[in-house]
Amino acid sequence: MDFKGSETIPGPRAEDQLPQTAQAAVKIVIVGGFGVGKTTMVGSVSEIKPLTTEETMTQAGVGVDDNFGSASKTATTVAMDFGRIKITDQLVLYLFGTPGQERFWFLWNGLFEGALGAVVLVDTRRLEVSFDVMGRLEERGVPFVVAVNSFPDAPRYPIADLRSALDLSERVPILECDVRRRASSRDVLMTLMRFLHSLAMTGSLT
Amino acid sequence: MTPPQRQRRFPRAAPSPKPAEPARKKEGGGNPERLYVVAGPDGERADLDLVTLIVAGSPDPPPSATPEQAALLRLCAAPLSVAELSAYLSLPFGVVTVLLTDMLAAELVQARFPIVREALPDRSLLEAVMHGLQRL
Numbered sequence: 001m002d003f004k005g006s007e008t009i010p011g012p013r014a015e016d017q018l019p020q021t022a023q024a025a026v027k028i029v030i031v032g033g034f035g036v037g038k039t040t041m042v043g044s045v046s047e048i049k050p051l052t053t054e055e056t057m058t059q060a061g062v063g064v065d066d067n068f069g070s071a072s073k074t075a076t077t078v079a080m081d082f083g084r085i086k087i088t089d090q091l092v093l094y095l096f097g098t099p100g101q102e103r104f105w106f107l108w109n110g111l112f113e114g115a116l117g118a119v120v121l122v123d124t125r126r127l128e129v130s131f132d133v134m135g136r137l138e139e140r141g142v143p144f145v146v147a148v149n150s151f152p153d154a155p156r157y158p159i160a161d162l163r164s165a166l167d168l169s170e171r172v173p174i175l176e177c178d179v180r181r182r183a184s185s186r187d188v189l190m191t192l193m194r195f196l197h198s199l200a201m202t203g204s205l206t
Numbered sequence: 207m208t209p210p211q212r213q214r215r216f217p218r219a220a221p222s223p224k225p226a227e228p229a230r231k232k233e234g235g236g237n238p239e240r241l242y243v244v245a246g247p248d249g250e251r252a253d254l255d256l257v258t259l260i261v262a263g264s265p266d267p268p269p270s271a272t273p274e275q276a277a278l279l280r281l282c283a284a285p286l287s288v289a290e291l292s293a294y295l296s297l298p299f300g301v302v303t304v305l306l307t308d309m310l311a312a313e314l315v316q317a318r319f320p321i322v323r324e325a326l327p328d329r330s331l332l333e334a335v336m337h338g339l340q341r342l
Contacts, residue, residue, distance in 0.1 A: 011294050017284040018259070025257035025287060025320045026335065045342060051293035053256065055300055077298075082256075082289055087338030091321075091331075094257045094287060108299055110255050114322035116335070124209065131212040142323075157209045165209040186342050193336045200327040 016048045018092060025092040028189065029112055031100055031137075032121035033129035037149040038097030039081045041121065041179035045186055046083020046095065054079050055107040078104050095189075100133040112137070117192050118144040121179070124154045127165065134166065145173040145195055147188045171198075252307040252317070256299065259285040259318040260306060268314070274305055275314065282315060 030038045043050045057076035078099075085093045098104060098111065105111050112118065118137055122130040130146075137144050146166065150156075157165070159174050168174065173191045177184045265283035267276040274295075281294055292302045309315045321331060 011281045012284075012286065012290070018286065020261070020284060022259055022285040023318055025259055025318075026331070027257045027320065047342075051290060053289045053292040053299050054296075055298050082293075084287075084290075085338060085342065087335055091334060091338070092257075092259070092287075093335060093338065094289065096256065096289075108256050109253070109303075110322070114255055114257075114320055116323050116327065116332075127209050128212075134212070135215050155207060155209075157207070162209055165211050167212050167214055182342065186339055189339055190336060193332055193339065196327050197329060197332045197336070200329045200332060 012048070018086065019089050021089045022086075022092055023090045025094055026087075027094040027096060027115050028192065029115045029118045029142075030095060030097045030121055031118055031133050032097075033100050033123065033126060036121045036123045036126075036129075037179040038121055041119075041149075041185045041188070042081050042083040042095050042097045044179060044182045044184075045085065045189065047086060048084045050081050050083045052079050052081050053108075057107070078107055080104075080108065100129060102132075102136050112140060112142050115142065117196050118142050119188055119192055120144050120146045122146060122148050123151060124148060124157060124162075125151065127162075131166075134168070143192075143196055143199060145175070145188065145192045147179075147191075148174065148176045149179050150176050171195075250307075251300075251303050252310050254288050254303045254306060254317065255320050255322075256289040257287045257320045259287055259320075260291060261285045261316050261318065263314055263316065271314070275309055278302075278305060278309065279314060285318060 030041055032038050039050065054077050057078060080096055080098050082094055082096045085095070087093050096111065120130055120133055120137070134144070134146075146162075146168065148162065159176075162174055163170070163172075166174070173195050175188065175191055177188050179185050179188075260278075260282045261284075262279045262282045265279055267279045271279065277295060278291060281291055288299065288302055288306065291306075292299045295302065306315065306317075310317060321328070
């Protein structure tokens with residue numbers, strides 16, 4: 001990459017720059033299968049045009065996931081979309097849309113461990129692809145809500161049936177959403193925040 | 207019609223929350239207890255999160271700065287996350303953290319660490335985020 005023409009290096013637009021007072025960031029991870037709407041959700045609530053960060057599998061994959069064996073010998077690039085919301089002049093929220101496969105999660109330092117919580121985005125046409133994700137989040141003690149992205153041709157199930165099928169306790173919020181709409185995506189994030197708040201009130205992470 | 211049933215890999219049990227990492231201070235710069243983030247021996251990387259905010263000490267690169275460093279310094283004249291730096295420079299996250307490790311050691315940039323989830327979430331933090339989301 002040629003860095004000499006530094007004027008040509010893209011950067012945030014002037015109106016997208018964070019104030020100097022920005023002291024800290026928090027993050028929320030949106031996780032789900034391919035094509036479930038993660039990128040759409042990030043884009044609908046982000047205040048900046050969604051960006052993409054990449055990582056190559058060879059660096060972090062080795063020694064972390066032995067099953068990945070042969071594939072990790074070639075440099076596979078994995079991309080993750082993210083967006084940003086300025087909460088206050090001091091605090092910034094980042095939203096990351098990440099694939100459901102756990103082997104990707106190690107590529108980015110502390111992606112889940114440091115996150116306030118997660119949104120598991122599901123498509124009722126392929127509910128099974130979210131099962132593994134939920135198990136892994138539970139094992140890691142990452143609080144999450146389940147957001148059902150309502151595709152027009154997807155089967156509709158009562159929330160109670162979904163809760164039973166997903167084997168989730170009454171406490172874990174499950175809601176339907178249309179991630180193309182900013183208000184709907186925001187409601188999902190608000191539901192997660194209220195859930196985290198209720199956990200803080202009761203002093204329990206479960 | 208019923209949805210497919212999820213089988214838990216392990217019986218449901220109260221997950222034991224891992225002890226949270228020690229709360230990191232929100233204030234940036236100059237705190238001796240945070241020196242560990244600067245490169246350790248043998249090219250160890252600084253402990254940088256995707257959302258660690260990086261701020262240039264001065265946007266004007268020193269004459270000794272490499273082109274990559276100059277580009278990074280220009281980008282983070284205002285605070286910018288490591289993820290954003292990776293995106294704007296089209297460089298893998300790991301490469302950016304290596305570059306920043308050197309720059310932190312040389313005090314060309316400062317790191318403002320993220321607020322990470324703790325065993326007991328900070329209610330006032332959550333309330334601030336909710337308030338911010340409501341404005342969207």
